[in-house]
Amino acid sequence: MVSLALGTRKTCATHWADKSEEQCTLVPQVSSSVKMRRCGYCMVKQPMRAKHCQLCQHCVRRYDHHCPWIENCVGEKNHPLFIVYLSVQLVVLLWGGHIAWSGLYFKQSWEWLRHNIFLLISFLLIVIFTIVVLLLLISHLYLISCNTTTWEFxxxxxxxxxxxxxxxxxxxxxxxxxxxxFFCSCHLTAWEKIYFHRNNEPV
Structure with a gap:
């Protein structure tokens, strides 16, 4: 789970109360021109790049999107695993497509089409799903290389x-x-530090 707080509002509030001292050291004072979001469900200020998912009913650090295929949100702690999931899915689809293609022996006759119609449909579906997964993986890798999320984009x-x-x-x-x-850091990032440091750099 990538949640900042799970379950009820009480759990969420308790979680943030325990983290208040740590937040004070990690999060600099926010400029008055930037209004930090307050979660309408957890009733706490969310760290930068966090978002409350109404489907999962919890806040997610570095929220990317809610994936219906894994029935979970994709965020800071499980986003790398989601990339692995897409990569494995792509490999399996390519393997399945190879097997389906190797079973097809094309002949220009209705008899051949009648006996191979399901294999042909399966191959076409695998091709479509492969293209979708490939495009999804490429788009995620591009956003990761820019250090942005689907939600922010x-x-x-x-x-x-x-x-x-x-x-x-x-x-x-x-x-x-x-x-x-993204792939090698094993600790949570204080995005506020990067945000204010980059915005204070001379242009």
Whole structure:
């Protein structure tokens, strides 16, 4: 689970009460021009890049999207595993497509089509799903290389900390560092530090 708080409002409030001292050291004071979101369900201020998922009923750090296929949100702690999931899915589809293709022996006759119609339909479906998964994997890898999320990419104009930023993407630290932080970092990132550091850099 990638949740910041699970279950009821009481659980969420208790979680944040325990984390209050840690937050004070990790999160600098927010500029008055940037209004931090307050979760209408947990009734606490969310850290930067977090979002409450109404389907999962909990807040998610570095929220990317809610995936109906895994029945869970994709966020900071399980996003790398989601990329692994897409990669494995792509390999299985390519393997299935190879097997289906090897079973097809094309002949220009209705008799051949009648006996191979299901195999042919299966192959076409595998091709469609392979294209979808491949495009999804490529789009996620692109967003990861830019250190942005699907939610931020789709809702840029509605997110206060992005609207008020002097930079187009205040979290982008270069492709190599972005990929390193995503795949190799084993601790949670204080996005506020990166945000304010990047926005205070001379242009």
């Amino acid at each position: 789709m809702s840029y104009h509605r997110i206060s900390y992005l609207r008020h930023s002097e930079l187009e993407n205040p979290f982008d630290q270069g492709v190599i560092r972005n990929l390193w932080m």
